[in-house]
Amino acid sequence: MRQKAINEASINDLMEVFYEKIRVDKDLGEIFNHAVGTSDEAWEAHKQKIGGFWSSVLLGSGVYTGNPLQKHFELPPFPREFFSIWLGLFEESLDEIYSQECKAVILQKAQMVANRFMNMLYTN
Template structure:
């Protein structure tokens, strides 16, 4: 069996490539820029924070401090379909950085997270 090639360096690269696309996306960019801000400093801090989240999810490392569900629940309402756009961009970026088996592992985790967030945002009464 091939060994996983998921590393901190690749996760950092994923954050750079993915969030560059997010910032420029017509619909997602507006949501993220409103939540994070538009300065490069704020985006760097966000990439570091989310990179730490993925380090924990994928490597059992990192020092992520936060509540991602709460952060998403507190956002102004946005269309559920944007989760598909987010996942599409995420998968596109994964394929640029990771081999197919690692891409599949990471994408499955992202899909599970997205499903949980959608359930909490659109099906549970707040």
């Protein structure tokens, strides 16, 4: 049954589903595996950290500390189009976890984050 509420548990479910897709994606997998690592322990830590990011964005929890934009600046250059792939996988994952109403709220935030990152990374 799809979640009708955005809460810590559903965000954790989202992180599980989403990052399983990312790890094996033909375009994004290599970038993420290089940045995060390939061990399950490294991925668990990453999912927990990024889950905290989404908890802060969606619930106002304030648990995330860090600078996600800076982390993207530190990556080797990658095509702008990869943000569309990221968003597509994120939306697929939302479909598996959330009701349409929750999905719409989260997807709007994800699109805003992606657009901000693209503007900062690719606009000189």
